[in-house]
Amino acid sequence: MIEIPESTTIARQAGTILVGKKISKVVQATSPHSFTWYNGDPKEYSRLLTGRTIESAIGHGAYVTLHCYDDTHIAISDGVNMKYHPALEPHPKKHQLLIEFEDKSFLAFTVSMYGGIQAFKGELDNPYYQGSLTKLSPLDENFDVAFFDQLFSSTQKDLSIKALLATEQRIPGLGNGVLQDILFLSGLHPKRKISTLSDLEKNDLFHCLKVTLQSMTDKGGRDTEKDFFGNKGGYKCILSQNTYKQPCPNCGGDIAKDAYLGGTVYYCFGCQKL
Numbered sequence: 001m002i003e004i005p006e007s008t009t010i011a012r013q014a015g016t017i018l019v020g021k022k023i024s025k026v027v028q029a030t031s032p033h034s035f036t037w038y039n040g041d042p043k044e045y046s047r048l049l050t051g052r053t054i055e056s057a058i059g060h061g062a063y064v065t066l067h068c069y070d071d072t073h074i075a076i077s078d079g080v081n082m083k084y085h086p087a088l089e090p091h092p093k094k095h096q097l098l099i100e101f102e103d104k105s106f107l108a109f110t111v112s113m114y115g116g117i118q119a120f121k122g123e124l125d126n127p128y129y130q131g132s133l134t135k136l137s138p139l140d141e142n143f144d145v146a147f148f149d150q151l152f153s154s155t156q157k158d159l160s161i162k163a164l165l166a167t168e169q170r171i172p173g174l175g176n177g178v179l180q181d182i183l184f185l186s187g188l189h190p191k192r193k194i195s196t197l198s199d200l201e202k203n204d205l206f207h208c209l210k211v212t213l214q215s216m217t218d219k220g221g222r223d224t225e226k227d228f229f230g231n232k233g234g235y236k237c238i239l240s241q242n243t244y245k246q247p248c249p250n251c252g253g254d255i256a257k258d259a260y261l262g263g264t265v266y267y268c269f270g271c272q273k274l
Helices: 005-018 042-050 127-134 147-153 161-166 176-186 200-220
Strands: 022-026 036-038 054-060 063-068 072-075 080-085 098-101 106-111 117-123 255-260 262-268
Touching: 005 054, 005 063, 005 080, 005 200, 022 042, 042 072, 042 098, 042 255, 080 117, 106 117, 106 176, 147 200, 161 176, 176 262
Parallel strands: 036 117
Antiparallel strands: 022 098, 054 063, 063 072, 072 117, 080 106, 098 106, 255 262
16 A cells, blocks of 8 residues: 555656656556546546646655646555556556556556546645645654644544554555554554653654654665555565564564554554553
């Protein structure tokens, strides 16, 4: 799923490859997906996008946006895989959208569980999209201790740490996936109430959040996710669906797997006590 490290990585890669390419063809979904959300009628995407040249790519929160000539844009959200294919490579049999360029290279968009593929002109009237553009990212130097303290003081004290950090889009792009290692490295249980944190624990959490997200981004995203070229990221997740059956790398104890607040959380029984 696209979170901060992936949106930043994919946008950087896409900008390197796509800027200057002109869209020659838009192919509708060959495998319709009930939980693929489009902006308006996707049949209009061909009229909107054909002939437009890619000018830039940006990653923001859980979104990647390709900006095209004439104030036209293509945005993908969490859950969408946007993979680049070189010229003359066969089109995949199944996709939810395909955009071909004049040089015959193309982008194939596929959705696993759910996700948005949204083409639009001007502004996209979506609060989550707009929030991802306007709210501070933890990768920004202005996301500092004072800003972090405001997040705590502006919410209910009985919230859990996961609820504060990874719900309601308080920090766009910080989702359940990246949260696992942040909390493991800070020694905090995802269900622990924020009112129980000491100032020292809060400072440790802030430091781990900043450093972990920067490391994930510097290494091209997490090894549980794929980049613009279909390759896995270089950051090896400590806690994920791929590692939770292994012993804790810190104490050797068991790792728990629980369903909580709409996602799966992993934590060490010994290192992250509730």
